[in-house]
Amino acid sequence: RKEVEQDPGPFNVPEGATVAFNCTYSNSASQSFFWYRQDCRKEPKLLMSVYSSGNEDGRFTAQLNRASQYISLLIRDSKLSDSATYLCVVNIGGGSQGNLIFGKGTKLSVKP
Amino acid sequence: DGGITQSPKYLFRKEGQNVTLSCEQNLNHDAMYWYRQDPGQGLRLIYYSQIVNDFQKGDIAEGYSVSREKKESFPLTVTSAQKNPTAFYLCASSIRSAQPQHFGDGTRLSIL
Numbered sequence A: 001r002k003e004v005e006q007d008p009g010p011f012n013v014p015e016g017a018t019v020a021f022n023c024t025y026s027n028s029a030s031q032s033f034f035w036y037r038q039d040c041r042k043e044p045k046l047l048m049s050v051y052s053s054g055n056e057d058g059r060f061t062a063q064l065n066r067a068s069q070y071i072s073l074l075i076r077d078s079k080l081s082d083s084a085t086y087l088c089v090v091n092i093g094g095g096s097q098g099n100l101i102f103g104k105g106t107k108l109s110v111k112p
Numbered sequence B: 001d002g003g004i005t006q007s008p009k010y011l012f013r014k015e016g017q018n019v020t021l022s023c024e025q026n027l028n029h030d031a032m033y034w035y036r037q038d039p040g041q042g043l044r045l046i047y048y049s050q051i052v053n054d055f056q057k058g059d060i061a062e063g064y065s066v067s068r069e070k071k072e073s074f075p076l077t078v079t080s081a082q083k084n085p086t087a088f089y090l091c092a093s094s095i096r097s098a099q100p101q102h103f104g105d106g107t108r109l110s111i112l
Helices: none
Strands: A004-005 A011-015 A019-025 A033-038 A042-047 A055-057 A060-063 A069-074 A083-093 A100-102 A106-111 B006-007 B010-013 B020-027 B031-037 B044-052 B054-057 B064-066 B077-080 B085-094 B105-112
Touching: A004 A083, A011 A019, A011 A033, A019 A083, A033 A069, A042 A055, A042 A060, A069 A083, A069 B064, A106 B064, B010 B020, B020 B031, B020 B085, B020 B105, B044 B064, B077 B085
Parallel strands: A011 A106, B010 B105
Antiparallel strands: A004 A019, A019 A069, A033 A042, A033 A083, A055 A060, A060 A069, A083 A100, A083 A106, B006 B020, B020 B077, B031 B044, B031 B085, B044 B054, B064 B077, B085 B105
16 A cells, blocks of 8 residues: 555546545554645645544645544635645654655636 | 755766766755755655765765755765766755754756
């Protein structure tokens, strides 16, 4: 299994739709999880951290499933400005140590 | 205004030439990183440094070198040994390992 794996997409959705991305990770001891957003030809930017109990930030909800080793990102009421590539990020080496591994990203395109 | 500054934004390298990419941060972060991103691909770790005067190779260190003489600065040299240097180079920093990384806006390197 790859360290961090994402469906590359693209996900093409209409404005107002709800869309969900999943990401699987290989190290069961990982404890730090994040979602980043990367616009075309720009640097990645932190979207949100993912906490064990799940967390929400406006239209965005992140979930962690340790038993199945995946994290998810749900975007409700999609906006045109949500079009970007979403990167799943997990620490390797287990615990709170170790570097972060970036997934290759899932491309989202929101259409009018 | 705290952040990470990369320069130059665009850089061209001639055959057999070494070039140095600058990365400066004023976030007081201990850890700094260099990544390479090729078109349509994920981020690949070149080098990282968790503390001043110490750095470690990442997954693709061959043909690159770094130094970390000051906490704020982590320059990357792309040597002539790197035969395929054309890519988007991203510098990042974090408070410490496994914490969210904050990125500069990148340097695009091309071969003349």
